Amino acid sequence: MVPGERGVLTQLRRGALEYCVLALLEPEELYGLDIARRLGQDRVLMDGEGTLYPLLARLRRSGLVGTTWQESTEGPPRRYYGLTPEGREALESFRRTWGPFRDAVDSTISRGSP
Template identity: 40%
Template sequence: MEEINTEKIRTQMRKGILEMCILSVINKTNEAYVSDLIEALKDADMIVVEGTLYPLLTRLKNADLLAYQWKESTSGPPRKYYVLTDAGKRFLAETVKAWKELEQMIDKLI
């Protein structure tokens, strides 16, 4: 009999909502640098490494949900700040709505 790995299930759940979480952070702050995103996710006990974040940000940008702008930095080279596009704002609103509906369904079951 195969043992069910709860950590694996937990990881899959986090992966499934990571896009919504990233878009939510950027939406709250209006713009975010990668280290800002990592810090906000870490503060919410959702540990994400840069190696996971960069491909996801690229995918969201290629889907026209994010854009970025370069800003000068006082402590080094210019930094890339991510912002939500109008499509990103709509996608986030739809995703949050779906999340809340799913949460209600699960609450009824547990």
């Protein structure tokens, strides 16, 4: 990674990661490690679990996700995270905003290109 890109990536993640988590939880409840694996697959959205659990706690405190404990055949019970109605509303709001925002950024940064 070129020097400086890490800072840019950190800023972009900060703004979008919580909505990526909400999107992952839209179709089904997931436990933390599963969320981390899915977000970390490409090493772009998340490069370690260190930021995920504080983010999940923040989403829970803000009422965007709820949690349940479920027994696991592979060890101790797991905490599963799922969207609340407020979380669904926040995700839909982000989706309505993201497209025009992304398009404006793409348009602006490509203006200097031939």
